[in-house]
Amino acid sequence: MPEAGQTAKSFRATRHYILVRISKTGGDSATPKWVRGAGGVPYTEGEMPSLLIRHEERVLRLTLNRPEHKNALDEGLCRDLLEVLADAGKDRSVGAVLLDAEGPVFCAGLDLGNALLPEALDAELIHEKLFTFGLHYHKPIVAAVEGPCMGAGLGLLANAHVVLAAQGSQFGLTEIRYGSFPFVTFRPLALAMGERRTAELAMTGRLFSAPQAREYGLIHEVCPAFELEDRATHTAQHLATVAQESLRRGLDFVQKSREMSWQTAGILAAEMMTKTHRSGDYAEGIRAMRESRPAHWPSLDLK
Structure with missing residues (x-):
C-alpha cells in the first residue's frame, strides 16, 4: 500500500477493486492509503475491495484481498481479475503485472459458497477464461506466493510467466477431496508440470512443498519469506523495462x-x-x- 507522504489518485473503481496511481512527490501525509472515485473518498475497513491494485512506474500490482475467506476466488473477483488484466494488456504504461495476496493464505481455490446455485454455470465460463488467460497474454505476469495455495489458486500460478514462492508455502490440487476435479485448470497446469504429474496430483489431492513445486515446474524460485516481495518486485520491474x-x-x-x-x-x-x-x-x-x-x-x- 502507499506509504505516508505519497499521493494516491484514483482513476478507476468498481464494487470490487480500486486502481490507484502512486506519486512519490507532493501530497498530504494524511492522504488515505486506498481511495475510491474521483473525489478520493476513503474506503472503510468493512468495505475494502477484494482486489487491490497499485500502479507504480511500469508495474501493475494486483493483490488478492479476501484474507477473511483465505483469498478464495468468487465470481466477482474472477471477473475483476479478467477485466483488469485485459485493460492492462492495452495500457502502454503497464510493462508487467505482479500478482500477490494479503494475509497468511495466498489462495484457497474457488469460493464454493455458490457452487450449487444455477448461476454457477456462468461462473464456470469465467473460470475457464481466467485460467487460460496467461496462455495468450503478451505482457509478463509475475506471481509472488506466500502461504498455502490450493485448487484453482494453482491455475493462477500456471498462467503466470514467472512464479516465486516463500519457503514454507504449500500447494495442492485438492478438488478431489470435495468430489470435484481441476477441469478448468488442468490444461495450463499440464503445460507447466506435465500431464502425468498434474494427473497424479489431481487424483491424489496430496499437498506438496515449495521445493517440490519448483521441481515439478510450477514455480521458478524459492526464497526466504522476508525476501519475497523485494525479489518479486525486482523481477517485475526488470521485465517491465526490457525491450x-x-x-x-x-x-x-x-x-x-x-x-x-x-x-x-x-x-x-x-x-x-x-x-x-x-x-x-x-x-x-x-x-x-x-x-x-x-x-x-x-x-x-x-x-
Whole structure:
C-alpha cells in the first residue's frame, strides 16, 4: 500500500477493486492509503475491495484481498481479475503485472459458497477464461506466493510467466477431496508440470512443498519469506523495462508455436526473427552493446 507522504489518485473503481496511481512527490501525509472515485473518498475497513491494485512506474500490482475467506476466488473477483488484466494488456504504461495476496493464505481455490446455485454455470465460463488467460497474454505476469495455495489458486500460478514462492508455502490440487476435479485448470497446469504429474496430483489431492513445486515446474524460485516481495518486485520491474517490442513478439511466438509442427514453428521463428532484427529496439541494443552503455529502448518511449 502507499506509504505516508505519497499521493494516491484514483482513476478507476468498481464494487470490487480500486486502481490507484502512486506519486512519490507532493501530497498530504494524511492522504488515505486506498481511495475510491474521483473525489478520493476513503474506503472503510468493512468495505475494502477484494482486489487491490497499485500502479507504480511500469508495474501493475494486483493483490488478492479476501484474507477473511483465505483469498478464495468468487465470481466477482474472477471477473475483476479478467477485466483488469485485459485493460492492462492495452495500457502502454503497464510493462508487467505482479500478482500477490494479503494475509497468511495466498489462495484457497474457488469460493464454493455458490457452487450449487444455477448461476454457477456462468461462473464456470469465467473460470475457464481466467485460467487460460496467461496462455495468450503478451505482457509478463509475475506471481509472488506466500502461504498455502490450493485448487484453482494453482491455475493462477500456471498462467503466470514467472512464479516465486516463500519457503514454507504449500500447494495442492485438492478438488478431489470435495468430489470435484481441476477441469478448468488442468490444461495450463499440464503445460507447466506435465500431464502425468498434474494427473497424479489431481487424483491424489496430496499437498506438496515449495521445493517440490519448483521441481515439478510450477514455480521458478524459492526464497526466504522476508525476501519475497523485494525479489518479486525486482523481477517485475526488470521485465517491465526490457525491450518491450522484442518481449511481446517473443511471447507471441511462444503462444503461437505451441500448437504448431516443428516445421511450421521454424518458419514462424524465421519470420519473427527477421521482423525483430529490423526493429528500433534491436538496432539500439546492438549500438548499446558496442558502446558499452545501457540501452534506451524506443519501445519504452510512451510519448
